[in-house]
Amino acid sequence: MKYILFILLVINLFSNDDLKLVELAYDSGLKPVPQNFESLLKDLDTDADSLSKDKIKLGKKLFFEKDLSLAKDISCASCHNFNLGGADAKPTAIGHKNQENPFHLNTPTVLNTAFSKKFFWNGRSQTLKNQAKGPLQAAFEMSITPALAEKRISQNKAYKQMFIDAFGNDEVTFEKIADAISTYEKILVTRGRYDDYLLGYFDKLTQNEKDGLKIFITKGCVGCHNGIGLGGQALRKFPLSYHTVWSMKKPKEIKELLDKYNKYLSGLSSFKSLNKSDVKALKDGFFTQIEEKKVLKVMRSSACDECHEKSTNDIFPFGNRGGFTGSQKPKGYFRVPLLRNVVDTKPYFHNGEVKELKDAIKIMGKHQVRIDLSDDEIENIIAFLKSVNGKILDFTN
Known part of the structure; x- marks a missing residue:
């Protein structure tokens, strides 16, 4: 940390406010996206063999492979559109035979998910590889069995050499399919002007964006939305305040x-x-x-048990469509969403009930950190989040 700040000081001796803000950011658990493949390996705590270029190439093809869905009409990319922030812009995911997710769950972004430690809205998976198996098999998503997936990919001659290159042999297994897809997903990393700012390029952010970053930190948002991905690190109780x-x-x-x-x-x-x-x-x-x-x-129940009886059917500060209430052990906990590219991933929250980012921020301020953010503060936070937005880096060359 001291070494980083020394470098920043050398870069810009006259930006004391910026230095203080960047120091605050690092001390609060924020980090920039790695700029090269070697740094990515270090941040992901993995080696080059596990993230080999051949496995990435195979995973990319499988990510867009419609044969991995029962009806051969959708792929992983169908719900994780890179032009829509790695999500699908729908309140709830649509899968096999146009089925909606039975809990009306919103599609999380696949971008920057490599920096997560928890997966699915209830955090039930601890690894990206394990998570990749879920949508493939879910009856309301891609609805394919491991055996059928193996059969279809084995019959496609285009995959034979790719499996040999990636795994050393041409045997197709469901484990390898999930491994390759998750490996590709690990390099779907975006980088924005905010990342340059953290490295000392202080002119990359406007004053409103800097103010938004400071508010994001000092008002407590960073308490949950931290790390490289600005979230995805843990499960948190939601809502902390019912209204x-x-x-x-x-x-x-x-x-x-x-x-x-x-x-x-x-x-x-x-x-x-x-x-x-x-x-x-x-x-x-x-x-x-x-x-x-x-x-x-x-319309809703109170956070105060002594004053008003809670309702189990409507516990959120927005419509409880789908009835999903997070994890069961512990009860009512949700995976903290990633905020990178969040300006592109509307609608918001687990069931997509909130259409606008400004409303989502206002709700989070009131219900998670118990403050009433002003309109100006919300606009500054949005400005900051826009500076976080970035294009997918190319780690394949």
Whole structure:
């Protein structure tokens, strides 16, 4: 760390604010994407044989191979479109026979996933190779069996020499197929202006982008979204707060507001008797005003067990379509998404219920770090995330 900062100091003696921000970034667990193949091997803690060019070449062909789906109509690339940030721009993944994911799960990006330590939304897989097997076999995704996958690839003469080059023999196994695909996925790495900034090229970011990076760190976003990929390192409880109106108010204030609401429901109080802040709290919180009927409807449950009974059917600060609630052990934990190229991977969250990035950031601020981000702060964070965006590096030459 000291060596890096010394280099930065030499590069730019007059950018003290930038040096402090970069030091803060490194101290907070942020790191730039490796610039060359040797650095990539080091960051992935692997060797050149495991990430051989021949295995990468084979994995790339298999990644785009439609014969690996039962109906021969989709491939891994069908849901992981590089022009859409490595995802598919759909609220939920669509697979075999146009089936939607039964839990309405959104497709995570495949880009930069090599820097993850947890895979799938509930983090049930610890390796990229193991993860690659899941979509191939899932009935609602590619729906192929290991035996059929092996048979089809074995019958394709174009693969014979490729397997020999990659594995030393032409035997086709499901393990090798998953190994090759995951090997290719490991080099799907992107690099943006933000990475140059971390290396001392301070003119690569605008002031708004620098402000966004600082907010991202100081407001606590980096607590979960860290590492090279800005996420993917662990599982985290979500949501920490079931709704900001209640989580950001004291129990006494919650009780008073609920008392007012209950009186309104019972006819003892009119809607007009509630002051403006009460109305805003109700509309922004568990309640939404239905204009036609001029009544309030309970929408969500409270984070405060003493004040309001929780609902197991609607626990998120957005629609709970699909019923997915994360991991079971521990309960309610989700894999922290990668934020590289996140500006291209809308809609957001596990079930794609949030369409705009600004809304996703606002929700995360309120529910995960319990702060109410201003519009300017949100715009600066978005500016920073745009600077993280980058093109796929070519590690094959």
